[in-house]
Amino acid sequence: MRYVVPFSRTGIPGRRFVDPFALMQREMENMLESFSRALEKAPEGEEVFFTPVVEAKEDNKGLTIEVDLPGVNPDDVSVELSEGVLTIKAERKMEKESDKEDEGVKYHIAERAYGTFMRRFTLPWEADEDAIEASFDKGVLKIFIPRKVEEKKAKKIEIKA
Template structure:
């Protein structure tokens, strides 16, 4: 019997892989409508950079927002048309809603966040706040 998900066959009983795959299948179904894109974060003297891989996701399907020092990236990767004439033995492609959140460091400037998207890669730059140099000043002593 052929098992399908979203109309795409994902497993054949006679494929001989059942003993290896079945223990993981239950977990896979629980997260099948949600995937977490891979990402990396780095910084230099002036900014933090977050890069998120989103192949197959259209720019208009991505939402980037910031709230209370938390950067949120969400969207949806929609499934391409499945050809019914084909027999699929498995599909490892991920579809569905996604969401990633990143807690911004205390020195991140939430008013200077810029995002760009090219070739399935979302790049977000978060400027660092300028360090305030301590200034010396005289404190007057007043009478109560």
């Protein structure tokens, strides 16, 4: 029976078996760990991005976009519409390192993300730019973009004699 099975769990004699799923899991963990370390130790002045949760819903009146921006000052948020593209920019600022060191603060866990956020939405229809509303309440940015109402003009039909 030993000769019927070409490989055993040990594989080729002299080599040990490597589980491909365990190897893939290790590689993913290493990649995520190195990525998180890179974000934690971003050089001074270098931009780091954070990605808040966005919800966009459409109805007959228009489009409503809600962005969760906890800890962001409303003055650090900008919303622009240009050529049918809505751009949302925000920045969550971190305390200066010098302030932390003076107080003798030691972080045991630091999972909050800081930096710049930018998201663009291409509108599928023409918006009424003068009626766009934006509000910021309890860390949630809410933008309502109404559809442009086309004025229905009476079309004069020419009568041929």
